[in-house]
Amino acid sequence: MPDDPLKDRTAIVGIGQTAFGKGLADSELALACRAISAALDDAGIAPGEVDGLVCYSMEDGREVEVARNLGLGDLTFFTQVGYGGGAGCATVGHAALAVATGRCEVAVAWRARKRAARSARPWAQVSERIRGHWQWSRPFGVLRPVDEIALLTRRYMHLHGATRDHLANVALAFRKHANRNPAAMMHDRPLRREEYLAARWISEPLCLYDNCLETDGALAVVVTGAARAADLRHPPVYLHAYAQGLPRQHQVMTNYFCDDPLSGPSWVAGPKLWSRSDFTPADVPVAQLYDAFSPLIPLSLEGYGFCGRGEGAAFTEDGALEWPDGRLPTNTSGGGMSEAYVHGFNLITEGVRQMRGTSTCQVDGAACCLVTSGEGVPTSALLLRR
């Protein structure tokens, strides 16, 4: 295998975020500017040095607006990544590709989200007559992402004997981590298994606590070359490996029609990621797995090779996902389910903290951290290392 032009050649050198809450006063663009400004300050890099921008396609404040507000100079790399929750790791990955190949020197990737923003919830913008792939599910009352995932979850439970207790394991682990994280929306709200089991249904088999939070907020990271990174104030967090995944015959969120609907985008991104990595799943001491819904965790554990097919639910037993004693502490700042839901971008910043040694649930001596984006949509993943 010839030298990988990406491996460890770039690093995240700054992270920034806004407060996480509901109904924040700032516009989506203002939130983005706050987070990016904070990330640049964290890196100790001036806005004038930024020459690359990467964002999600489902957002109001995009590259032009951000550049004008932050007083950036000329940009030589800019792109957007589609598919919502699948995009997060790819925004950082694209930034890394650009820096590693010399398209730009300093790139910023970010995600800002306001629930009330026009762009934030395209599934809620209904015209009465539907074309395209939604016409095969919306008319039958499969209206929201939670309904779409509920259909896959029921099938998964039927095939593999997964139970609500398995899903509860996920929710409870991430809530425990959030209870240690002052920035988390659920910091002051412990959750007991009895409450989970008694919670109201959203789309059976998924209850309230199987769903991520509703959050206004923004986060950003600064990516630059490894050599420059070594001179900056924080220890560099290297981008060791990066992959995207869009499986054969995939259909976004309503992936019911292919040969194997429960083998989703993680099954493509995972093997590709590991093929470019010096680490294997067995080497990974901590993971940030995209958690818009609790069942995505068992699916991701399987897709990324932490266990075999159908074993993801059983993997969650006996506190396996819980810091500090679990075999794979996961979503150590609380994740989308208990810290904040900004389309998975807070998983990236938490991965950076684990590598810097500054997490509120720090895994001692963690040498690398897996970060994933959405299962169920065309996705992406990163392996960070220190």
Added chain:
Amino acid sequence: MTASGWLLPDTEDPDAAGFWAACREGRLVVQACAQCGARRMPPRPMCPRCRSLASRWEEMSGRGRIWSFCVPHPPLLPAYAAVAPYNAVIVELDDDPSIRLVGNLVTGPHGALDEVDPASIRIGEPVEVVFAPIDDEVTLPRWRRTAPAAG
């Protein structure tokens, strides 16, 4: 049931019009490649096996089995909230189990979405298609049991 407030397919979508036209006639059809015969749903312009842009509609028996289901609860769009909690199902067709369709389990063509007790639904249950006329353009395929519910 009125059309007001329901999300309905655009039956003039050129890739789908044949399916919706057949529904209006009380027939369940599936898209098949005119070149190589491979079936595909949802319908789309090109065959992924041989890349032909020529297709036809094949009539199915209308029988299938429940592959999965969910039970949405509010918050939902108002027309759906009015009948919540209801069921949504995925049915795999007896004629070709690789073909799956999203629908609802009802008691008959004019049944409401909340008539079947969700607790009684079982993956694997045999069902058959019924056609629910909504308005002049839209008739939706729905599903009813072909055998008494278990348990």
